[in-house]
Amino acid sequence: MEFLVRFETRLPTTLSTEEVGALKSAERERALELRQAGILKKLWRVPGRPATVGIWEAPDATVLHEALASLPQFPWMDVNVEALATHPQEV
Amino acid sequence: MEFLVRFETRLPTTLSTEEVGALKSAERERALELRQAGILKKLWRVPGRPATVGIWEAPDATVLHEALASLPQFPWMDVNVEALATHPQEV
Amino acid sequence: MEFLVRFETRLPTTLSTEEVGALKSAERERALELRQAGILKKLWRVPGRPATVGIWEAPDATVLHEALASLPQFPWMDVNVEALATHPQEV
Amino acid sequence: MEFLVRFETRLPTTLSTEEVGALKSAERERALELRQAGILKKLWRVPGRPATVGIWEAPDATVLHEALASLPQFPWMDVNVEALATHPQEV
């Protein structure tokens, strides 16, 4: 089942440049794993914002939550999830 | 997977009392079938409103949509669906 | 450039069953043409609502508007368009 | 009487890992007591958020408030309560 997931990430300003760099690099790595696992299917950037819109696929919302919570930046992400149904024209 | 489904039903005032009665009776019958199929698990009334909050279970949002769309009053229902994940304390 | 397009369609209740059928069939046909033209890339149904979320691609918002306005049900669609930027991980 | 209770918990970042661990463990323990007392009936996680949706039962809103306020994380919870009426189909 697919989900439209929107999140905005605001890292605390108390992190050092190195910490931010390490976080972002770990984030990319984990995102890549989620792509290879077929959970993260597509990501767009919301222009002008530290935010993304994405299409995610998971058997249910519990697995989706675990995938999102496994992202290193998760503690600083404000996430909104919308369940999507298959459109008849897509079948 | 479970969903929190909220809907509000406002039948058109052009329906006759008989039509309304028939619709409501068909609605109850279909809801009963959905309960027996394990899709509609629990329903509450929102006090003061022609609205319900309910817990629904379906393999995915597509099956949920079909269940909701099979309700005779569906054309006059304003529906909002929220995907729910299992809480760790429930396992 | 890609756009996230969300629309909800509420046909007037004064249309006959035949008119609705003809409109829906014309809608599917036009949507198919827009898919073949590469403008409509993917469509999902919002569960419980007469609404879709979709990914559309067009050189700019003017061409996108023309594509949306060419849909036979356009006069009864409430449409929201969000511009999407490419995510660095997608490159 | 049942209530739909939604809350989001954001612990202050100044707490140490030990303090967070102790709080979470105390929270689970108190939640368990509220379940055994029949006040907390069911909990779901909102996917992607540090938030829950739950069904709570209490004789009135005063007892419900006391139950919620007895949770160790209450000072950092943003809580919304919605009164639910019994649906005629449930009787």
Add this chain to the structure above:
Amino acid sequence: MEFLVRFETRLPTTLSTEEVGALKSAERERALELRQAGILKKLWRVPGRPATVGIWEAPDATVLHEALASLPQFPWMDVNVEALATHPQEV
């Protein structure tokens, strides 16, 4: 248990003056009964609007819903209910 109930009533313009008069008179009569039953405790008018704010008392939201639904103008009322807890200073 007490509830803060807010409602706005907009009767359809197709009703005749007599029908409106009869409805309003029946509304007052039923409201009086609810007052005598101790369910409707206090009512205020929202200045400038066909709306009221009131304090209602009922054992639970189900009884409250039945009281509200027994008002003759209920089909044209948009009602919002908020559960109230006793304030420690009131005890």
Add this chain to the structure above:
Amino acid sequence: MEFLVRFETRLPTTLSTEEVGALKSAERERALELRQAGILKKLWRVPGRPATVGIWEAPDATVLHEALASLPQFPWMDVNVEALATHPQEV
């Protein structure tokens, strides 16, 4: 004239337990004075929140403001005031 006053109080986390205790005790004392003066008529707690809903009476909004501003916790209160008119059924 009566007012529906809703406020939510969030004391800063930098206050010591003693300071919070002194503030709360001063708050109760001042609230009692306002009750005796007939300005604060009735208070409810919003379940799950550090918030109250209340009925206040004052000759005008200026006197009401002064009463609210005299509360020791006023600097940390987020207050909303709604003017109420007498309902014809109350006369």
Add this chain to the structure above:
Amino acid sequence: MEFLVRFETRLPTTLSTEEVGALKSAERERALELRQAGILKKLWRVPGRPATVGIWEAPDATVLHEALASLPQFPWMDVNVEALATHPQEV
């Protein structure tokens, strides 16, 4: 006591030009009376909308409501009232 009153008026399209003319003329006349009575103090038009913002003065919200309800277009006005307190700089 002063109030900030905002209203938007949308007359039904079923009224004839004569009826609209008569209503508008009666509205102006009643507004003039309310000005002379010192209740309506100042009116502005919201640019681009069939709406006004105004300063009204009345002993309380009940008298204000009666003044607003005495306007011939009241049944088609959507009104919002905000209580104002005297600013210390104005004294």
Add this chain to the structure above:
Amino acid sequence: MEFLVRFETRLPTTLSTEEVGALKSAERERALELRQAGILKKLWRVPGRPATVGIWEAPDATVLHEALASLPQFPWMDVNVEALATHPQEV
């Protein structure tokens, strides 16, 4: 002084095709006059909606209102006006 003006136009479905055509043609003509008068400076279409965003210039909001109200489709336009100040970089 410049204004950002946003409006959405929904003509009633009871108008005949000829009436709609005449209205749209009169609208274009009046818009052209407002451009020539320097009041309407620039117009964009909101993609997917019967709506425009525009930059208008007028000595004040009263003259702007008169310009907007002179548009033949004004009775069916929902208009929002935002006052703009000159940006220091533009001087």
Add this chain to the structure above:
Amino acid sequence: MEFLVRFETRLPTTLSTEEVGALKSAERERALELRQAGILKKLWRVPGRPATVGIWEAPDATVLHEALASLPQFPWMDVNVEALATHPQEV
């Protein structure tokens, strides 16, 4: 041209009592100058909030902005400006 200006001021809690006193006194002084210049015409307090509603007059939004920005508390003010048109009844 007149503007309805609403602002809410929340000074940082890090300011000393002296600094707050000096700011408030400078604010009053500057407000007085703006009154004498005919820019600030009338101010009300929003009951229960550190907020004001006011009528301001300026040739355009640029001059209004400069007047608002000249207030010593401007960095801590959240300001909303609404352009007002002259009402035909005021002419």
Add this chain to the structure above:
Amino acid sequence: MEFLVRFETRLPTTLSTEEVGALKSAERERALELRQAGILKKLWRVPGRPATVGIWEAPDATVLHEALASLPQFPWMDVNVEALATHPQEV
């Protein structure tokens, strides 16, 4: 393609006057470059707020995002982007 871009900038209060001055001067310089590159076409100030509304032009939302992200104050800007289509009257 043109975009309506609205942003509000709130620099952290921990920056020194020199840092703020340097940031603002770098911001103006970069904005000038974006104007010369034809990306930033026009900017207005929102009266009373540390905010701007502007018309930007870019081949797509990705290029627009890069331009916005190149502004030195970008980390403290809250940005909203709206895609604009060409209006038929502008052709």
